[in-house]
Amino acid sequence: xxxxxxxxxxxxxxxxxxxxxxxxxxxxxxxxxxxxxxxxxxxxxxxxxxxxxxxxxxxxxxxxxxxxxxxxxxxxxxxxxxxxxxxxxxxxxxxxxxxxxxxxxxxxxxxxxxxxxxxxxxxxxxxxxxxxxxxxxxxxxxxxxxxxxxxxxxxxxxxxxxxxxxxxxxxxxxxxxxxxxxxxxxxxxxxxxxxxxxxxxxxxxxxxxxxxxxxxxxxxxxxxxxxxxxxxxxxxxxxxxxxxxxxxxxxxxxxxxxxxxxxxxxxxxxxxxxxxxxxxxxxxxxxxxxxxxxxxxxxxxxxxxxxxxxxxxxxxxxxxxxxxxxxxxxxxxxxxxxxxxxxxxxxxxxxxxxxxxxxxxxxxxxxxxxxxxxxxxxxxxxxxxxxxxxxxxxxxxxxxxxxxxxxxxxxxxxxxxxxxxxxxxxxxxxxxxxxxxxxxxxxxxxxxxxxxxxxxxxxxxxxxxxxxxxxxxxxxxxxxxxxxxxxxxxxxxxxxxxxxxxxxxxxxxxxxxxxxxxxxxxxxxxxxxxxxxxxxxxxxxxxxxxxxxxxxxxxxxxxxxxxxxxxxxxxxxxxxxxxxxxxxxxxxxxxxxxxxxxxxxxxxxxxxxxxxxxxxxxxxxxxxxxxxxxxxxxxxxxxxxxxxxxxxxxxxxxxxxxxxxxxxxxxxxxxxxxxxxxxxxxxxxxxxxxxxxxxxxxxxxxxxxxxxxxxxxxxxxxxxxxxxxxxxxxxxxxxxxxxxxxxxxxxxxxxxxxxxxxxxxxxxxxxxxxxxxxxxxxxxxxxxxxxxxx
Amino acid sequence: xxxxxxxxxxxxxxxxxxxxxxxxxxxxxxxxxxxxxxxxxxxxxxxxxxxxxxxxxxxxxxxxxxxxxxxxxxxxxxxxxxxxxxxxxxxxxxxxxxxxxxxxxxxxxxxxxxxxxxxxxxxxxxxxxxxxxxxxxxxxxxxxxxxxxxxxxxxxxxxx
Numbered sequence: 001x002x003x004x005x006x007x008x009x010x011x012x013x014x015x016x017x018x019x020x021x022x023x024x025x026x027x028x029x030x031x032x033x034x035x036x037x038x039x040x041x042x043x044x045x046x047x048x049x050x051x052x053x054x055x056x057x058x059x060x061x062x063x064x065x066x067x068x069x070x071x072x073x074x075x076x077x078x079x080x081x082x083x084x085x086x087x088x089x090x091x092x093x094x095x096x097x098x099x100x101x102x103x104x105x106x107x108x109x110x111x112x113x114x115x116x117x118x119x120x121x122x123x124x125x126x127x128x129x130x131x132x133x134x135x136x137x138x139x140x141x142x143x144x145x146x147x148x149x150x151x152x153x154x155x156x157x158x159x160x161x162x163x164x165x166x167x168x169x170x171x172x173x174x175x176x177x178x179x180x181x182x183x184x185x186x187x188x189x190x191x192x193x194x195x196x197x198x199x200x201x202x203x204x205x206x207x208x209x210x211x212x213x214x215x216x217x218x219x220x221x222x223x224x225x226x227x228x229x230x231x232x233x234x235x236x237x238x239x240x241x242x243x244x245x246x247x248x249x250x251x252x253x254x255x256x257x258x259x260x261x262x263x264x265x266x267x268x269x270x271x272x273x274x275x276x277x278x279x280x281x282x283x284x285x286x287x288x289x290x291x292x293x294x295x296x297x298x299x300x301x302x303x304x305x306x307x308x309x310x311x312x313x314x315x316x317x318x319x320x321x322x323x324x325x326x327x328x329x330x331x332x333x334x335x336x337x338x339x340x341x342x343x344x345x346x347x348x349x350x351x352x353x354x355x356x357x358x359x360x361x362x363x364x365x366x367x368x369x370x371x372x373x374x375x376x377x378x379x380x381x382x383x384x385x386x387x388x389x390x391x392x393x394x395x396x397x398x399x400x401x402x403x404x405x406x407x408x409x410x411x412x413x414x415x416x417x418x419x420x421x422x423x424x425x426x427x428x429x430x431x432x433x434x435x436x437x438x439x440x441x442x443x444x445x446x447x448x449x450x451x452x453x454x455x456x457x458x459x460x461x462x463x464x465x466x467x468x469x470x471x472x473x474x475x476x477x478x479x480x481x482x483x484x485x486x487x488x489x490x491x492x493x494x495x496x497x498x499x500x501x502x503x504x505x506x507x508x509x510x511x512x513x514x515x516x517x518x519x520x521x522x523x524x525x526x527x528x529x530x531x532x533x534x535x536x537x538x539x540x541x542x543x544x545x546x547x548x549x550x551x552x553x554x555x556x557x558x559x560x561x562x563x564x565x566x567x568x569x570x571x572x573x574x575x576x577x578x579x580x581x582x583x584x585x586x587x588x589x590x591x592x593x594x595x596x597x598x599x600x601x602x603x604x605x606x607x608x609x610x611x612x613x614x615x616x617x618x619x620x621x622x623x624x625x626x627x628x629x630x631x632x633x634x635x636x637x638x639x640x641x642x643x644x645x646x647x648x649x650x651x652x653x654x655x656x657x658x659x660x661x662x663x664x665x666x667x668x669x670x671x672x673x674x675x676x677x678x679x680x681x682x683x684x685x686x687x688x689x690x691x692x693x694x695x696x697x698x699x700x701x702x703x704x705x706x707x708x709x710x711x712x713x714x715x716x717x718x719x720x721x722x723x724x725x726x727x728x729x730x731x732x733x734x735x736x737x738x739x740x741x742x743x744x745x746x747x748x749x750x751x752x753x754x755x756x757x758x759x760x761x762x763x764x765x766x767x768x769x770x771x772x773x774x775x776x777x778x779x780x781x782x783x784x785x786x787x788x789x790x
Numbered sequence: 791x792x793x794x795x796x797x798x799x800x801x802x803x804x805x806x807x808x809x810x811x812x813x814x815x816x817x818x819x820x821x822x823x824x825x826x827x828x829x830x831x832x833x834x835x836x837x838x839x840x841x842x843x844x845x846x847x848x849x850x851x852x853x854x855x856x857x858x859x860x861x862x863x864x865x866x867x868x869x870x871x872x873x874x875x876x877x878x879x880x881x882x883x884x885x886x887x888x889x890x891x892x893x894x895x896x897x898x899x900x901x902x903x904x905x906x907x908x909x910x911x912x913x914x915x916x917x918x919x920x921x922x923x924x925x926x927x928x929x930x931x932x933x934x935x936x937x938x939x940x941x942x943x944x945x946x947x948x949x950x
Binding site: 023202252509 | 809811819823824825826827828829830831832833835836838865866867870875879880882883884886888889890891892893894895898913914916917918920921923924925926927928929930931932933934
């Protein structure tokens with residue numbers, strides 16, 4: 001097998017990771033560096049009376065200590081929200097201001113209130129104990145229910161009833177009409193539980209200021225260095241963009257949380273300049289729990305109307321989304337545009353209406369987490385479909401089959417405005433049912449019963465919008481910037497190719513996948529190709545990696561740049577070989593005159609371009625380097641089916657996933673090995689949310705009770721199964737590679753599949769529903785309650 | 791001031807003066823610049839910092855540098871011999887047992903010891919053996935495959 005598109009090429013990046021020679025931000029040491037420790041609010045809500053850092057200043061090793069007023073005095077700006085959601089009445093959402101360091105009021109446990117900078121982290125931490133802090137506590141509120149209850153503590157004076165926005169999408173009248181003629185209406189209340197992401201590498205920053213050049217260099221564990229730079233320049237730090245260089249070297253996982261703009265990068269830059277020394281900060285894990293943006297946290301009431309043939313005719317969804325104490329960088333976009341536009345799922349539902357209330361609470365701000373809105377939508381539709389099947393006594397697979405969007409309906413436009421590109425949803429269902437031996441399930445359930453186990457099976461048929469995003473669509477819906485992608489292809493004189501991409505790889509393997517795309521296109525070996533990412537000084541402006549966008553957008557930008565390289569190569573060749581340009585072809589890595597054996601190998605052409613004696617340089621510029629930008633016309637829409645089969649031990653409430661099958665349609669696949677890995681990882685994150693990850697805030701104090709890896713259960717190797725994977729390939733028509741994106745699908749589809757399976761297992765024991773995470777305790781309690789009620 | 795410690799790290803004698811509270815992982819990363827050993831948590835849960843101390847897999851965040859005085863420590867940087875990778879390192883690459891790479895050194899060091907204790911583990915035993923190591927990227931599927939595949943290679947090598 002070669003190294004082109006479709007080959008499971010082993011990863012280029014692995015050598016450094018398996019030998020411990022990767023370079024993560026905390027591995028970088030700078031001469032004269034100092035260490036920052038962030039002092040954080042330990043109370044969830046209160047008025048700051050005093051943050052006196054003076055005693056800390058005299059502690060051993062301390063270089064400086066600052067409070068919020070110090071940053072204010074230096075005119076340090078705010079952490080902006082990049083998305084404007086409109087209220088139903090046409091007014092703009094309430095926009096709270098998020099300071100870099102709080103100076104008048106704190107609104108969640110973990111909010112920065114002071115910083116100590118010392119010769120070592122230990123010294124900074126010791127000195128932080130000497131800071132005098134007085135905060136007058138205010139009543140706090142953590143949950144949606146409490147925040148919207150009458151008389152609730154008010155998080156922001158400008159947000160009445162703690163409502164930050166009330167947004168809607170879809171037309172109500174057709175939905176009302178559909179429900180009026182429905183033969184059956186299925187109803188459900190659903191909780192999409194709060195998630196704490198926990199990338200294994202904690203966030204980290206190292207900032208330095210070069211006085212001579214008047215320039216910042218910021219090493220930052222980030223998914224999108226260019227976005228961080230523009231936000232530093234325009235909103236938080238306030239410094240010319242071209243004088244800030246952001247380098248995101250090896251990054252140990254992102255999953256969304258490293259796409260946001262955070263306090264610490266601003267503090268480190270500001271202090272580095274002030275002190276004339278590099279300033280670094282690395283999050284501790286428990287600190288990450290209260291400072292990394294959280295994910296999900298929705299409460300939804302959903303109603304699905306079906307006609308007498310069990311066809312879906314209307315969907316009504318009302319969601320409350322917990323936004324936390326402030327809006328994070330993309331916060332309001334996630335439960336609105338990136339959520340509700342996918343509520344049609346894989347079904348042609350003619351009438352859909354959704355309203356979303358953004359609720360402010362005294363909790364860590366909530367933002368994108370793997371899937372970002374799309375998992376929440378899939379959870380709603382895939383759970384209510386199962387409920388409808390149960391109401392009607394139908395097989396859930398059969399009810400889905402009856403309602404899937406047929407192959408000949410593409411492009412399919414939903415009432416929410418999304419236009420699905422392509423798909424074969426019924427084929428995916430068939431394959432998944434076969435892969436999971438769905439037919440044989442009842443026999444397995446009966447066998448499990450003889451062992452005292454409750455066995456269940458659950459499906460989800462998911463849809464996802466990837467390749468974020470068409471700039472016009474995003475900006476029309478509240479986005480503060482475009483979301484195109486970029487690539488520069490530089491061919492060296494000796495024929496080596498360097499590709500500089502605006503995306504960022506933090507586990508996805510772009511250095512391999514993108515090189516395969518180039519290798520395939522130019523017919524040159526992988527060893528001759530270098531992919532550069534994560535450095536604003538070396539790469540063209542791009543939006544980084546999130547929303548499964550990198551190959552669809554970044555890959556297409558590479559193809560476009562390569563097309564320009566090939567076009568120029570043809571021009572040069574036509575002069576060198578004295579043939580008409582139209583007669584030059586590029587095939588198998590060679591520019592040649594069609595129908596002859598005359599030609600230039602790619603390497604020869606590269607050298608010729610840099611030794612420009614044989615073509616007119618007044619007509620063709622020397623050198624061989626091209627840049628391309630790609631703004632897609634539409635999102636891509638991967639889809640597929642997950643089938644989860646599990647057993648519950650009624651004596652302990654523990655769940656054991658015994659089989660798990662996945663069929664995905666990601667369009668064309670460049671590296672199947674890497675794609676399999678993305679599906680495994682995403683699926684386990686979805687399983688984690690469904691069964692294990694329990695984010696708990698104390699209702700009265702709004703203290704995070706599950707604030708460490710001792711308290712918050714991430715999936716471990718013995719919590720999860722092996723996976724059976726299969727694929728369907730329906731290329732996307734919206735990009736040159738025909739790819740759709742694969743990074744988030746697992747996290748989107750797994751959660752409802754697992755929960756449907758849990759409910760299927762519990763129903764014979766009298767438990768009708770259970771919320772996430774379905775921990776052993778929760779399941780056991782539900783079983784006891786059912787037993788008592790029986 | 792500090793306490794003098796001496797130990798052998800990756801076959802090299804090292805001596806240094808450290809603050810009493812210095813953790814072994816801090817000593818390795820900060821004083822010796824062996825940054826392949828990572829810190830992923832503060833409660834000894836994640837296993838990103840696993841190294842071998844006198845042949846045993848140890849979470850280097852749970853041990854003070856002074857406790858390792860006189861010991862032989864092996865980190866991910868010292869695992870292979872010369873340019874030759876250890877079979878477990880090779881297997882992680884061949885089976886795509888890593889994505890972002892952050893948990894990888896700890897996973898590999900744990901796996902090496904696991905296979906020393908149990909050269910022919912079942913899938914269940916591998917999964918149990920990885921309980922102290924958290925990976926957020928791979929879903930463990932390919933890590934388990936990698937360790938099973940390394941077991942075969944090591945057994946074949948031992949038999950040869």
